[in-house]
Amino acid sequence: MAESGESNKNKLKLYSYWRSSCSQRVRIALNLKGLEYEYIPVNLLKGEHFSSDFLKLNPLGYVPALVDGEIVISDSFAILMYLEEKYPQHPLLPSDLQKKALNYQAANVVSSSIQPLQNMAVLKYIKEKVGPDEVIPWVQSHINKGFAALEKLLKDSAGKYATGNEVSMADLFIEPQILGAIKRFNVDMTQFPLLSRLHEAYSELPAFQNAMPENQPDASPSSVT
Template identity: 60%
Template sequence: MEEVNQSMKLYSHPMSSCSRRVRLALNLKGIKYELINITSTADSELLKINPMGYVPALVDGTIAVSDSYAILLYLEEKYPQHALLPQDLVKKSINYQVASIVSSSIQPLQNLVLVNYMGEIVGPDEKLPWAQYHIRKGLVALEKLLVNYAGKYATGDKIYLSDLYLAPQLDNAINRFKLDMTEFPLLLKLHKTYSDTPSFQQILAETDKSVSAFIKLPED
């Protein structure tokens, strides 16, 4: 386990898939940190680091970084052990594409704040169909993208950036949003692998499995 400055803190929430990406990276890299779970976007300590009040936010000594993608890139540059990106340029590009699809085309549209808002303006019965529609659209693209690259994990037999994005997203799709996954055999296989991988198990198990337990906590 890498010894690091004990002032490293991660502001997080168990239901935040963005926070779980970062926690997975920290665990893989063997970095010790203090986990601070946030329950309100008005938390004064969090707002000092990220004025938007979003999780995750990382404090590493005197450096503060918010937004999961920025945090992951920061960790990759400062703590190179267990690289999050392969050396092969093609596989590296696939990892970038997976991260982009999940973070830009799926996660914002199934964000609990937006889902709750849709329930308020359209009706509570529309929350789940809304989320399922947008998740499915992204998973269709991911299934096609990975078909020629997946091994044990998304882009081979090592855990990379794409896996950090996929594992929480697939867990959300299956356990929180109850999406029918029969058309995604490759992604289902990856989900099973993540569920059986010790470095993923604890973090994925912390997720509230109730689809009705929507909380008003944004993430970025």
């Protein structure tokens, strides 16, 4: 679990925003692997991700960023791969090559073909240049397309979780995206029975529960992004 404010040179530091789905992926991984970390909030609404201090950690100005001693990594996928190699307990990747590839593919459906299309800069651009009423339909169309693909992609491999009966990397990308789809973008999840079933299964796991946006120290349920 995260501990806020404690200074400990050896402790992992996670720069995170409570509602960031990319940060949530890493929070779940840290919880699954039983790694303690210091939670350092970066308020995206206040533009803290563009501060000169944060840009030293991630020149792109996105959360999450992880600091492990001298090592600084940003991008959730890179962070998860790093954690997987350095802290092999509770593996996030199956040893079966086909399943491993499926995990990479499902993770990238979310991280390349859904989430970037709903990022703050994109939504601001659509709101200002196209029109405020176009924001939700835009996001929904990309979530629907990605989720429809995931339903097909995972139909033969899913067990209790996305690629079998163990939680693996695909699950860490899928759950935060489902939460955003439901809570922020009003997506009709009845179209996606497999993803809805997975969402139910995740809601029972403490590692997923503790990583939920509302359980973070910087949670501010009244704010909108």
